[in-house]
Amino acid sequence: MGLLDELKQRVLIADGAMGTLLYSHGIDRCFEELNLSKPEEIVHIHEAYIAAGADVIQTNTYGANYVKLARYGLEDEVPSINRAAVRLAKQAANGRTHVLGTIGGLRTLNKSAVPLEEVKRTFREQLFVLLAEGVDGVLLETYYDLEELETVLTIARKETTLPIIAHVSLHEVGVLQDGTPLADALARLEALGADVVGLNCRLGPYHMLQSLEEVPLPTRAFLSAYPNASLPDYRDGRLVYETNAEYFEETAKAFRDQGVRLIGGCCGTTPKHIEAMARALQDRKPVTKKTVKRRAVSVSVQADNPSAVTPLSELARTRRSVIVELDPPKQLGIDKFLVGAKALHDAGIDALTLADNSLATPRISNVAVGSIVKEQLGVRPLIHITCRDRNLIGLQSHLMGLHTLGITDVLAITGDPSKIGDFPGATSVYDLSSFDLIRLISQFNEGLSYSGKPLGQKTNFSIGAAFNPNVRHLDKAVERMEKKIQCGAHYFLTQPVYSEEKIVEVYEATKHLHTPIYIGIMPLVSARNADFLHHEVPGITLSDEIRARMAACGNDPVQATREGIAIAKALIDAAFDLFNGIYLITPFLRYDMTVELIRYIHEKEAAAKERKVVHG
Ligand SMILES: Cc1cc2nc3c(=O)[nH]c(=O)nc-3n(C[C@H](O)[C@H](O)[C@H](O)COP(=O)(O)OP(=O)(O)OC[C@H]3O[C@@H](n4cnc5c(N)ncnc54)[C@H](O)[C@@H]3O)c2cc1C
Ligand SMILES: [Zn+2]
Numbered sequence: 001m002g003l004l005d006e007l008k009q010r011v012l013i014a015d016g017a018m019g020t021l022l023y024s025h026g027i028d029r030c031f032e033e034l035n036l037s038k039p040e041e042i043v044h045i046h047e048a049y050i051a052a053g054a055d056v057i058q059t060n061t062y063g064a065n066y067v068k069l070a071r072y073g074l075e076d077e078v079p080s081i082n083r084a085a086v087r088l089a090k091q092a093a094n095g096r097t098h099v100l101g102t103i104g105g106l107r108t109l110n111k112s113a114v115p116l117e118e119v120k121r122t123f124r125e126q127l128f129v130l131l132a133e134g135v136d137g138v139l140l141e142t143y144y145d146l147e148e149l150e151t152v153l154t155i156a157r158k159e160t161t162l163p164i165i166a167h168v169s170l171h172e173v174g175v176l177q178d179g180t181p182l183a184d185a186l187a188r189l190e191a192l193g194a195d196v197v198g199l200n201c202r203l204g205p206y207h208m209l210q211s212l213e214e215v216p217l218p219t220r221a222f223l224s225a226y227p228n229a230s231l232p233d234y235r236d237g238r239l240v241y242e243t244n245a246e247y248f249e250e251t252a253k254a255f256r257d258q259g260v261r262l263i264g265g266c267c268g269t270t271p272k273h274i275e276a277m278a279r280a281l282q283d284r285k286p287v288t289k290k291t292v293k294r295r296a297v298s299v300s301v302q303a304d305n306p307s308a309v310t311p312l313s314e315l316a317r318t319r320r321s322v323i324v325e326l327d328p329p330k331q332l333g334i335d336k337f338l339v340g341a342k343a344l345h346d347a348g349i350d351a352l353t354l355a356d357n358s359l360a361t362p363r364i365s366n367v368a369v370g371s372i373v374k375e376q377l378g379v380r381p382l383i384h385i386t387c388r389d390r391n392l393i394g395l396q397s398h399l400m401g402l403h404t405l406g407i408t409d410v411l412a413i414t415g416d417p418s419k420i421g422d423f424p425g426a427t428s429v430y431d432l433s434s435f436d437l438i439r440l441i442s443q444f445n446e447g448l449s450y451s452g453k454p455l456g457q458k459t460n461f462s463i464g465a466a467f468n469p470n471v472r473h474l475d476k477a478v479e480r481m482e483k484k485i486q487c488g489a490h491y492f493l494t495q496p497v498y499s500e501e502k503i504v505e506v507y508e509a510t511k512h513l514h515t516p517i518y519i520g521i522m523p524l525v526s527a528r529n530a531d532f533l534h535h536e537v538p539g540i541t542l543s544d545e546i547r548a549r550m551a552a553c554g555n556d557p558v559q560a561t562r563e564g565i566a567i568a569k570a571l572i573d574a575a576f577d578l579f580n581g582i583y584l585i586t587p588f589l590r591y592d593m594t595v596e597l598i599r600y601i602h603e604k605e606a607a608a609k610e611r612k613v614v615h616g
Pocket of ligand 2: 200267
């Protein structure tokens with residue numbers, strides 16, 4: 001009888017973990033390669049699960065895809081490893097047991113780590129081998145990212161009429177990491193043609209059962225669950241699970257009562273766990289009715305402190321807006337910095353932007369000085385946040401801290417890599433890319449953490465992103481902007497631009513976006529500064545004319561300052577009618593220069609208004 005016909009009649013027992021049982025071969029090795037080098041051991045594990053009572057087993061192919069095998073230099077072995085896996089599982093099954101061809105998810109926390117095109121290519125290759133070898137069904141398991149699972153399920157559904165089992169994995173009870181409730185996700189998978197929908201891994205029975213309480217019985221499909229043995233413990237560099245096989249006896253009944261028809265195990269489970277479940281469900285009688293629990297926590301909470309100030313993106317949409325960067329000091333003591341911040345504030349700025357250890361060199365925390373300028377001077381701080389210095393835990397804690405301090409303006413960037421800074425040996429974290437960070441902040445604005453857990457409040461961050469127009473292919477940089485907008489960016493700040501032609505070029509290349517851009521302008525301070533930027537900073541090119549003007553100042557600092565300001569004013573003139581937003585970068589704490597430029601912008605603005613009145 002086919003798998004689905006059997007599921008119509010009774011609860012089926014699946015197998016448990018494969019990887020966990022192969023740990024003894026070393027945690028850093030490729031478990032799927034053992035299909036080739038230790039086939040008898042794989043057969044032995046399958047047989048142990050069948051002997052324990054499994055009606056359904058899965059091939060040892062969880063990570064047998066191009067991306068994961070490439071980590072071991074085995075990318076050319078996708079066909080051989082998958083072929084061997086099906087043969088070994090079929091040999092063990094010997095016609096008594098259904099054999100599912102397993103394909104595991106690629107994306108875990110970092111959505112951008114594997115682009116969808118790569119997901120599709122990798123998936124197809126593995127799927128075709130498994131189907132060609134004659135599996136009885138396909139098991140898509142450990143998908144944290146619903147977009148990825150929907151994508152691969154759609155492909156699989158087109159390619160085969162065999163049963164498809166689609167499993168998501170959760171970090172939190174009842175929700176996926178993008179905040180989608182489990183019930184909605186499973187309904188979407190059923191609508192895309194999955195025959196069995198459910199969840200595996202990460203959670204032990206307790207949290208998985210809690211998650212399932214909110215899930216109704218599917219209309220056509222069946223429910224499945226492959227819990228981990230427990231929550232993991234970390235000992236001596238490896239994940240360890242409780243050896244609690246007896247606990248699975250009670251657990252199996254509870255899963256059945258939630259409407260689950262296919263029950264197996266994931267990480268930490270062994271044939272003993274499966275045996276306990278098979279024993280508990282000897283009659284295999286399924287439930288056909290279920291009372292669904294309503295979600296206890298509503299995530300649609302309001303922002304706790306709705307921002308009283310207009311977001312910078314809105315300002316730049318409706319009027320001239322000037323923001324100025326003044327970087328926190330590299331040494332202790334902020335007196336001079338505060339004098340500069342006050343001077344800029346008095347000159348009339350909309351926000352003070354504070355870099356996050358730019359050029360990967362430590363400075364006083366921008367949150368500390370941001371909070372001080374906000375409280376003491378009434379200045380609006382715009383806090384840069386890099387992905388370099390904080391892991392996913394640190395970033396979320398940082399965002400919660402900013403929200404708590406009432407700071408809502410942030411710039412989400414990748415960050416200069418550590419190796420260019422004062423501590424080249426320091427790790428660059430990069431758990432997230434700038435795209436992921438923008439998405440994370442957007443999700444905070446929905447009241448959800450990265451794992452989908454409710455935060456209790458919605459944040460109201462206004463999300464800036466970086467745009468570097470000083471690149472060879474401007475169209476590629478604009479594509480990155482478009483992607484950042486899709487991820488939730490509200491506006492952009494550019495790297496400093498040093499030619500009037502470039503300003504026009506940027507305008508032409510971005511005018512279709514309708515997303516405000518603050519154009520970056522940084523006054524030059526000396527001929528050496530100009531040469532350094534031109535020759536040594538990747539992507540920045542100064543025109544011959546500008547370099548000649550700075551060179552003509554020789555070593556005279558007063559003249560160089562005057563010339564640097566004159567050049568910056570000419571750039572402001574070029575940008576004035578094209579961009580509402582101007583982002584001035586203060587070089588070397590020389591706020592006297594940026595103050596003069598702020599005044600220049602305001603005077604220009606006043607003159608333009610006057611002209612309008614006269615002519616209007
Ligand atoms: C306004 C602004 C503020 C900044 N503030 C800080 C700061 O506070 N602290 C700090 O450490 N750094 C800062 N930087 C520097 C920035 O983090 C680095 O330049 C970083 O490499 C780019 O980050 P991103 O978020 O702009 O780029 P992303 O768009 O996230 O790009 C990240 C990486 O992708 C690659 N890339 C980018 N564009 C292209 C392209 N067109 N084609 C191919 N590959 C590309 C590059 O390798 C780049 O490093 C700032 C940059 C800008 C523009
Ligand atoms: Zn698992």
